[in-house]
Amino acid sequence: MVEAVDSGSKPLLSPDGIRTDGRKIDEMRKVKMEVGLLKNCSGSAYIEQGKTKIIVAVHGPREAHPKHLAQPGRAILRTRYHMAPFSTSDRKSPAPSRREIEITKVIREALEPAVMLDEFPKTSIDVFIEVLQADAGTRSAGITAAALALAEAGIPMRDMVAAVAVGKLEGRVVMDLNEEEDEHGQADMPVAMMPNVNRITLLQLNGRLTRAELEEGLSMARRGVDQLYEMQKQALREKYTSSESAQEED
Amino acid sequence: MSDAIVVPGEEVGVAEQYVPEGLVYELNGILRSSGVGRVLKDDVKHIIKIQRQGKKLQVPSKGERVYAVITDAKPKMVTADIVGKPAKSYGSPFVGLIPVSMISSQRIDAADNYFVPSDIILAEVVNERSPFILSTKADECGVVFGRCRSCGDVLESTGRGLVCRNCGLRDERKLSSNYLIRSSQEAPQSERRDVKRQDHRHGDYRKKYRRQ
Numbered sequence: 517m518v519e520a521v522d523s524g525s526k527p528l529l530s531p532d533g534i535r536t537d538g539r540k541i542d543e544m545r546k547v548k549m550e551v552g553l554l555k556n557c558s559g560s561a562y563i564e565q566g567k568t569k570i571i572v573a574v575h576g577p578r579e580a581h582p583k584h585l586a587q588p589g590r591a592i593l594r595t596r597y598h599m600a601p602f603s604t605s606d607r608k609s610p611a612p613s614r615r616e617i618e619i620t621k622v623i624r625e626a627l628e629p630a631v632m633l634d635e636f637p638k639t640s641i642d643v644f645i646e647v648l649q650a651d652a653g654t655r656s657a658g659i660t661a662a663a664l665a666l667a668e669a670g671i672p673m674r675d676m677v678a679a680v681a682v683g684k685l686e687g688r689v690v691m692d693l694n695e696e697e698d699e700h701g702q703a704d705m706p707v708a709m710m711p712n713v714n715r716i717t718l719l720q721l722n723g724r725l726t727r728a729e730l731e732e733g734l735s736m737a738r739r740g741v742d743q744l745y746e747m748q749k750q751a752l753r754e755k756y757t758s759s760e761s762a763q764e765e766d
Numbered sequence: 767m768s769d770a771i772v773v774p775g776e777e778v779g780v781a782e783q784y785v786p787e788g789l790v791y792e793l794n795g796i797l798r799s800s801g802v803g804r805v806l807k808d809d810v811k812h813i814i815k816i817q818r819q820g821k822k823l824q825v826p827s828k829g830e831r832v833y834a835v836i837t838d839a840k841p842k843m844v845t846a847d848i849v850g851k852p853a854k855s856y857g858s859p860f861v862g863l864i865p866v867s868m869i870s871s872q873r874i875d876a877a878d879n880y881f882v883p884s885d886i887i888l889a890e891v892v893n894e895r896s897p898f899i900l901s902t903k904a905d906e907c908g909v910v911f912g913r914c915r916s917c918g919d920v921l922e923s924t925g926r927g928l929v930c931r932n933c934g935l936r937d938e939r940k941l942s943s944n945y946l947i948r949s950s951q952e953a954p955q956s957e958r959r960d961v962k963r964q965d966h967r968h969g970d971y972r973k974k975y976r977r978q
Contacts, residue, residue, distance in 0.1 A: 558821065558857070577825055578858040579896070630774070632791075632800060636825065638861075638896040667774055670823045672789060672800040675775030712775035713793060752802050753771045756819040 528697055529686040536696060537566075544680065544692040544740055545653075549661070549751040551668045559669025561751075563661040566694055567651035572661040574669040576641035591636040595624040597658055599647040619655045626659050626679065626708040626718035632672040641671060652698035653681050656706045659718065660744050667752060676748050677717060679708035680740035682733040684725060689732045691740050705730075707737035711745040771819060772799040779807070779814050789816035824856045826891045826898050831907070834862050834900060836885040839878035842866050846887065848898060861897050864889065868901040869940050880940040886911040888942050908942035922949040 545566030656679035703723030834846035847859035889900035919932035
């Protein structure tokens with residue numbers, strides 16, 4: 517006789533604060549960042565956050581098409597968040613879903629305050645975010661990688677943008693949810709910040725948090741953003757300290 | 767110059783001490799980098815800027831010589847697609863405008879007499895932002911490759927204008943001193959005055975002309 521496995525009965529957090537994947541409550545998944553992988557775009561970046569894998573390409577500034585979209589005093593920032601058909605366990609239709617359209621919008625709004633769009637009137641800057649493998653936290657990882665790709669493209673920015681999700685498991689606030697925690701947890705709150713100018717550019721909440729939990733979550737997100745920002749700096753410095761790429765490329 | 771590479775948002779100085787220039791901006795009295803690069807501080811002039819590392823933005827900049835393809839020519843204004851600069855092409859073209867006053871240092875009545883759609887020109891960018899204003903006043907600036915208004919064949923420079931190598935039509939452009947296609951009959955500069963215009967007519971156009 518085969519016993520039915522009840523995944524709901526398995527605790528997501530042990531009494532001593534250890535999660536199912538062995539992390540502590542304020543520990544992020546392992547993050548890997550790389551810059552400048554693609555040659556046919558202005559800037560590109562790759563991020564791995566746990567099992568989430570995302571590649572981002574930036575084009576621009578270039579003439580805005582169709583022309584009626586062009587703004588006389590600034591560039592327009594266009595984003596495209598897309599999950600590859602093989603990024604999920606079930607095949608995902610390549611057509612843009614309602615969720616992808618929403619995430620496209622929130623990512624654009626998270627990046628816009630950081631990019632100096634008024635430097636390039638009547639042009640467009642296009643950010644393509646392609647999720648290769650999804651394991652929760654794709655919008656936040658996408659924002660972190662998009663900021664890296666924009667910086668690599670040489671587009672002037674007020675600050676980098678880094679994002680991380682905090683959530684609630686078994687009544688406790690935790691950082692950087694994975695797929696299982698995202699699915700069965702009590703809350704999920706992605707937060708994007710400009711770490712130097714200390715500005716929040718994205719704050720969403722799925723679920724319920726008390727005021728104290730919200731404050732705890734924000735301070736935890738801040739610590740996560742600081743860690744990610746250090747990794748972003750490291751990735752950019754590694755790219756430009758090598759002798760070949762140190763000079764300004766034509 | 768500092769060896770450390772700064773990234774956007776990093777503090778590089780204070781407004782009391784330095785004047786921000788390229789890739790440095792001021793926010794609440796603090797000077798921050800807006801790009802990836804090395805910090806250059808001039809303690810005599812009190813200027814701070816960032817020397818960009820890596821890719822340069824593929825956008826025309828003021829004073830740059832660019833190649834453009836004429837897309838429309840009207841008496842007062844010519845529009846062109848800026849496709850690249852010498853040895854580098856932009857990913858997608860930018861719109862450039864050439865007002866009639868920017869074509870030549872001499873007076874010109876109608877811009878469309880000097881440029882035809884499809885002409886490839888070398889021009890200088892005179893402003894920073896889109897739409898880019900182009901000037902062809904310099905000797906090296908102007909049409910570097912043109913086609914016949916009548917038959918579409920290549921126009922050859924004879925030293926005294928342009929002649930279609932197919933139909934023999936004579937045409938006029940604001941020519942660059944580096945026009946690409948030169949006639950084999952092109953006379954050296956010193957002998958040009960002695961060459962008769964009719965000598966450069968050849969092909970079907972000349973035969974047709976004679977019959978009439």
